[in-house]
Amino acid sequence: MSSMQQYLAFAQTARHGSFAAAARDLGTVPSALAKAVRRLERGLGVALFHRTTRQVRLTPDGERLFRRCERILGEIEALQAEASGAREALVGTLRIDAPVAYGQQVILPRLAQLQRTHPALGLDLRLNDAQIDLLRDGVDLAVRIGELKDSTLVARRIDWQGLVLCAAPAYLAERGTPRRLRDLDAHIAVAFRMPGSGRDRAWQFRQRGGIVTVAPPARTHVNETGGLLEAARLGLGLCQMPDYVAAASLARGELVELMAGLRPPPLPISLVYPGGRLIPARVRAAIEVLAQPT
CATH class of the missing domain: 1.10.10.10 (Winged helix-like DNA-binding domain superfamily/Winged helix DNA-binding domain)
Structure with a gap:
């Protein structure tokens, strides 16, 4: 051989x-x-x-x-498909890493539609709130939230993430409703513990044209966005979370948004993938589907 x-x-x-x-x-x-x-x-x-x-x-x-080998053979399969005129028939397995909540609510429905259109396409969606190494973990695409550091990865912005400060009505009935930043001192927080660093993510607010960072005392720490939402709904404290995570609970009245006028600027949501290489047809198709306006 x-x-x-x-x-x-x-x-x-x-x-x-x-x-x-x-x-x-x-x-x-x-x-x-x-x-x-x-x-x-x-x-x-x-x-x-x-x-x-x-x-x-x-x-x-x-x-x-x-x-x-999986990545290289995938590229060879893509070349063979294009050479045979089968550009529209997506084959192989598409491997995508995404934050848990955004992956469930936004990425998965769009990939499901892509797979229905191309039944030969396999999907490997890895939901993870910590950042991974794409090359080391054999991933085609990753979804990153926030400003990106300089790297060899190619980035394409696909969306924005807003942050909202929320609390359950029962919590507010017991502790009162904060209306100014200084009011937060009298409240307790549900903090998001970042999986990568193990540190609590500070809250951010827009005030007088700048960004103010606040780290209120927290009795509850959660390292996954679904648990963060549930802790807030249970009345364990104030919580700042992505707008798409809180949206349904806000609409049902399970949570109340606080100090909406102090929302920080939204964070970019980007697709990143290795540069300087052939991009298989299935990856190109996924990029186009995921970059469509919401």
Whole structure:
């Protein structure tokens, strides 16, 4: 087998977890795949699989190589599809990382429509409020909220996130309604604990043309937006959260927005993806679908 065929043999075996299943998929025999993988291991100088009589399991080195192979083979599939005139038939698996609430409420419905249009397209949506390394984790696209740091990633803004200060009516009936920033000293907070740093996210407000940062005392700390919303609805304190997270509860009267005139400027929501490389057709299609106005 050629070098490329060795990588293909390795990737298919990793996907199926056995030489026999991979061989059926490729139309060959298990022994041929096993030999190709052994030659690849010798050439790389690492073990790619833990082998048993029934199955094979990736080693840490194998997992790293498999993530890179998946991306490269996906690009080859896209090239083959375009060369054969099948540009509209999206194939392969689209891997997207997104914050939990925005991923559930905005990203997933749009991807569902894309998949209905292209039944051969697979989806791997990873909901996570912490930022990941796209290349290390084998992700095609990621959704990032806030100003982006300089990097090798290409960014495309797709939306905006507002922040609203909310509380449950029962909490306000007991503790009173804050109307100015100094009133926050008499209240307790539900804080969002940022998954990446473990620190509480400070609240921000717009005042006199500038941004004021406030870190009120918190008795409750939550590291996921769904839990943040529920804690606020249960009356555990004041909470500043994304507008799309609070919208339905505000409309039903389960939460009340406070000091709306002091809302901070909205944060950009962007799609980011690796630059300087071929973008598979499925990734291009996802970018266009997700960048459509809400």
